Amino acid sequence: MAFALSSYPVVYRAKYGDGKWSGEYIEKPHKKADEEAAMGEAERDALADSRNFYADMPLVNYTTQYGLGCFEGIKALPQKNGGLAIFRPDRNASRFYRSMKGLYMPPFPEDEFVKACVETVKRNAAMGFKPSYKAEWEKDSFQSADSIYIRPFTLAEGGIGVNISSAPWVMIVTSPVSSYFSGGNSDAIITDRLRATPKGTGWIKAASNYVIAALAKHEAAEAGFMECVFLDAINHKYIEEGSSCNIFFYLKSGELATPELGDTILPGITRASIIELAKDLKVKISERKISWEEAMTETKECFVSGTAAGATPIESLSYQGKKAVFNSGKVGELTSKIRDTIKGIQYGTLPDTKGWMVHVPV
CATH class of the missing domain: 3.20.10.10 (D-amino Acid Aminotransferase, subunit A, domain 2)
Known part of the structure; x- marks a missing residue:
């Protein structure tokens, strides 16, 4: 499936104004997770894709017109012993903060970033929108394994002249994801x-x-x-x-x-x-x-x-x-060792001695 525009129902949205950030969790249209899974592919995709639309946000803004925005890519991964865990979200929070400052946006607080990522995954998982661990993934070093992709990003306020964003939104959406690179040559x-x-x-x-x-x-x-x-x-x-x-x-x-x-x-x-x-x-x-x-x-x-x-x-x-x-x-031998070690830590088959994984309470 690689990346798919099939957002899970619960989305986090924060807006900057009056010198502070105000956040909310939005529940987009959905059915029960098992009911969506039983739908035909076209119908299921149409429902999932409908979650990508927001009537209360401006179409013409500094992001859509000039690409003025930044984003992050994070994964929440099903664990061998059950549950979900996110790989190093604190590092993404720090980079997101620096990116926003680099674009002269009011930066989003790092602690709120991690909290919102965890909570968004948690709320969707509570409704059944999450992958389950499969032992068969271990056979190919998790190259075919599923996970949850977390995409935090900024969206500028309405505007059409070349300018910076002083009152942006921060959005966090999640979706299912598998291997990024398809099979065949490398x-x-x-x-x-x-x-x-x-x-x-x-x-x-x-x-x-x-x-x-x-x-x-x-x-x-x-x-x-x-x-x-x-x-x-x-x-x-x-x-x-x-x-x-x-x-x-x-x-x-x-x-x-x-x-x-x-x-x-x-x-x-x-x-x-x-x-x-x-x-x-x-x-x-x-x-x-x-x-x-x-x-x-x-x-x-x-x-x-x-x-x-x-x-x-x-x-x-x-x-x-x-x-x-x-x-x-x-x-190669070193490539395999590094790949397998990272995947093992991420999916819980190897001990997380570095404290990289943040567990999601589900």
């Missing part, structure tokens, strides 16, 4: 498009950043690739990130390298988690500039990371008529 290609420039918004999870990413990923898919990879805007030499994910290269020297953060690269929560896990495994980890030449000649394993991607292996990287195949096109 080849990537370096695109000539530029995702971000210095002094821009590349470090913010801004809606506008994803226009170029969507175009480049579409072009990559049309050419037969799963993913595209961006180079820096100045030298057109150093790798930055994928269409919606950070990237790692496990080099022949034994070094696990990932592009260093700056104002053109998004500081991913999964990225930070992988760096911490690599250190636990006593793997040499470096955050530095990585040229495309080094990546294509010195890499033995490659993978991308993100909320949706998890830790997804990349079997090859192509650029300017050249193609580098990693680990003979097979998933």
Whole structure:
């Protein structure tokens, strides 16, 4: 199913005004969860999609007109011992706060962000809108597993001139989600498009950043690739990130390298988690500039990371008529270890020794 525009019924909405945030939980049209599941696909999708409409919010605003907005991507995952847990929502809360400040919006309080994410998932789960844990997911390291996707985002107040948002909404919607990358090849290609420039918004999870990413990923898919990879805007030499994910290269020297953060690269929560896990495994980890030449000649394993991607292996990287195949096109040992460790912590088959999971009382 990957991403689906099938929002669960309960939505959180907050509005900024008079110097403060005021929030509410809205229950959109729905039937009982089992009744919706028994409906025909078209009827069920139509009902779920109807929850995407709000008559009391402006169509013309700084977000719809200019892409002035930011968002987050978080997962709540069914646990092996029952219940649901959210992966590191405090880190998303912090990044969301920084993103809003970076766009000159009044930032949303971090504690309220986490509380609203938990409560939105809890209210939907209480009505039966949640996945249940399946032991069969363990057979493919949870690559086919279901989860709940949590999408917090901002929406600007009405306006048509180029301007900042001083009275935005914050919305939190949830929906079912499965594997982000479909089956088949896991080849990537370096695109000539530029995702971000210095002094821009590349470090913010801004809606506008994803226009170029969507175009480049579409072009990559049309050419037969799963993913595209961006180079820096100045030298057109150093790798930055994928269409919606950070990237790692496990080099022949034994070094696990990932592009260093700056104002053109998004500081991913999964990225930070992988760096911490690599250190636990006593793997040499470096955050530095990585040229495309080094990546294509010195890499033995490659993978991308993100909320949706998890830790997804990349079997090859192509650029300017050249193609580098990693680990003979097979998933590497380190990639598997990191992927399986993250998934195990997220789904509760491995102990959460780091306190990354926030349990939802259901």
